[in-house]
Amino acid sequence: MRLCVVFCPARGGFGPGTRQMTGFCPGRWLMLLALRLLFLVPAGEPVGRSESNFPKAMDNVTVRQGENAVLRCSIDSGVTRVAWLNRSSILYAGKDKWSLDPRVVIVTNSQTEYSIQIVGVDVYDEGPYTCSVQTHNHPRTSRVHIIVQVPPKIVNISSSVSVNEGSNVTLMCLAIGRPEPTVTWRHLSPPVAAAGRRGLESQDRRAKQVTVRDFVEDEYFEITGITKKQAGEYECSAYNEVSIADVRKVEVIVNYPPYIPSTKNVGVAVGREGILQCEAAAVPPPDFEWYKEERRLLNGLNGIQIKKNGDRSMLTFFNVSEEDYGNYTCVAVNKLGTSNTSVLLFDRGAVLDGNNSASGGMTASLWLLVILFVHFLFKF
Template structure:
């Protein structure tokens, strides 16, 4: 082997982030090992007063090698260029390959989306814009994923060069957390905004009058929708319904179950739903009919009596 320095680790090209520090590493050895000096160059010119630290360590096979680390503190655009280390000992000089350092700027928001509340049918506008070098790409997510109900229904409009994100004819399915990400080679920044869609309380289906025979069970339904979720209140003949062993609610109070209906259960049942956009009511009538009487012919009754007497005699 030549006694001249042999570079075993060349400085590597990389991206340096503006206002942060960056390092370039150069390692060399020689046989026989002798003291080496390192000189750093940029764009073919020597760097005056570089910030470096150097040490000597052993390789895996036990051979010594020297390392010089060039530190670029507080990186600026003026630090971009081609860097090279020059290693010398008393036997000669060796030049490393050149490493290209490009300066990038971390993305920074200049417009961020804010929480927004709209009513169903209205248009939603979220703003998001960022600066950086190179200019960052903007992307959107809903609740951490890429499933946008408005996109499937062609109600969403996003343009790469437009900081505005549109949803027309807003629906409750559009509610959620919308995340705007600005990304370039330096990194990614994310801003979140919550979309709330208000919807008037409404009945999914019209309540229907019921008619049952005494002793039968009956189910009364009041299926509703609205945003925020409406508060539901049941009334019977103008008074609140009190739950008992025979009267209970299920399905988030949207279903009233009456076990073994009695004549006292007959009446008008009202379902009232309320949220911040208003109140709506629906009402039905429940009729409880008396048990059906079973008609028995006189000759059949005589037979029953005779059979009963015979059985008792036996």
Template sequence: MNTARCVIFMGVVILVTQQGLPVDSYGDSHLDGVLANITVRQGETVFLRCPQDDEKTLSAWLNRTNLLYTGETKWTTDRRVSLELLSRSEFVIRIDDVGIQEDGQYVCVSQTPRGMRKTVVYVIVQVPPKITFLTEDMALMEGSDVSLMCSASGNPEPTISWKRVSPTAYSLVSEDGYLEIKDISRHRAGTYECSAINDVSTDAKTIELKVNYPPTLMEVKDVGVPVGQQAVLGCEAEAEPAANFEWYKDNERVMSGSYNSEVESQGKLSKLIFFNVSEANYGNYSCVAKNNLGIANASMVLYATKRSVLQG
């Protein structure tokens, strides 16, 4: 190592060990300037440029306490760092595929006959937001309290918000990533989305929130038809988990095929269908809806009406 390199290396050591002190504390060193901040996105290439003049004997680039280059000599083992240009007017190094670890202050130090000159530049690495934690899908009882949590990384620090995206969308904003719902009702169930947004981009993930409750039957109607016609008795139940349906005439279970009828149940709706009503079909019927949380029932009447003249 030649004498000039030793001098600049010793100067660098002084800078490092005296970090945090004013520049004037470095004896005959002086601050040449603070370059404009460099903003770069994660994965891109950044060029660090240091102005030079004929007075300099040797220059070095530092990242915090780490030497990157002294002149043409590379000190870092990082393959992404390389020398781009070293001339009388400029000393440029490049860093490829930058990450958040490259965010921070960089210092160019030049040894001159008048002392050590220091130039500072700040690299700001923008990182897209990434959701790092999200509450899992859950099912809970109606009336319970629930807390949803979402956290994300990124630079600048992302803003986090919650909203329900289905069945009815509405926004619920929480600056700290928490969404608390007190005394939750069945109408607040659905798909919830957490979004993390910064100046670079957006990341979003969803969870399913189920609210369990016992069956509630909608209003039922009596049905009147003449003998020989088709009749349909309907029964609709709101429930989570979905309700199972049963039909009864008086106290006797009505199954598909009995009473010349068919039971069709799908989703929230169950139908008792009579294809050719006879006198024996008239009477009182009950629809029973049940799940593991409860049971509900409703009664209706299938009654006879006179055949119209047009029907013959």
């Protein structure tokens, strides 16, 4: 006589409330074996070949992560036993719950439908589920496959970076989601300095052309020999059809030496106020120095003022004298290099007097021609 271990129902059914006992093999052991054969290894014809009076359950249930999934199984009055299984585990057998997962609940148990619900679906809930039905004739099965969709999420992205012009830069953006999200990079409007905008454009036209990729569909965005025009914010976007895109931004700072696009000479009369200006585009922002011939000018000496405002430097003469006229040199400096330009301060009054003298000379010559013409007419 053989000794075996069986699980007897605590309240007339099979479920998590069973208790373990040891003894001779009774008829209940045969019942449990029959249930396991029926529910754990369901027999019957493949899905799609069932009889017309037992429609199969839905093929796929697509649900977003965190939402609820309802698995429905259509039955009829000829059903004697019914159960829901997940792979090799019984979730429900009739009204008895076998699953220890509190998220799995029965929602419909009628003569026409046997349905369960999984609350707050997660990715590990994805997979096949089987509705196994015992009829008067033989078992039937119908399968459902849960597909879990996950919104896109960027999990790793490059930090903002500062590089020198001409360096190689690689930006990384890794994202997860189901289905797998598409990752794209986009270069937003670069912050070109207003002072050097026209000058930088003309300089870039003379320089070797560099292809700027404004839109890249890849997790990695590689920039070879980066230029000042490629500085600014880069936007990474991860998108799938589940929800709106997850968007993050990275700032790329491109350091380059000063460039002074143009300056204007200034004419001021003696005794008036005169201002020489010098603008330079550079990253990091430049410092400025002013020279007259070989002599460096200092702020506050000899009635002048040197003031810096961002990328602009102003040399102010509060009371221009004859000695102030001449050529001045502006030097812009940062850690990557220097640039200089010349600015002329000239006597505007002298120019005006010269123009008046020239105008008077032309008037006298014109009168002389008129007199000669009249004399010529009277002679004939």
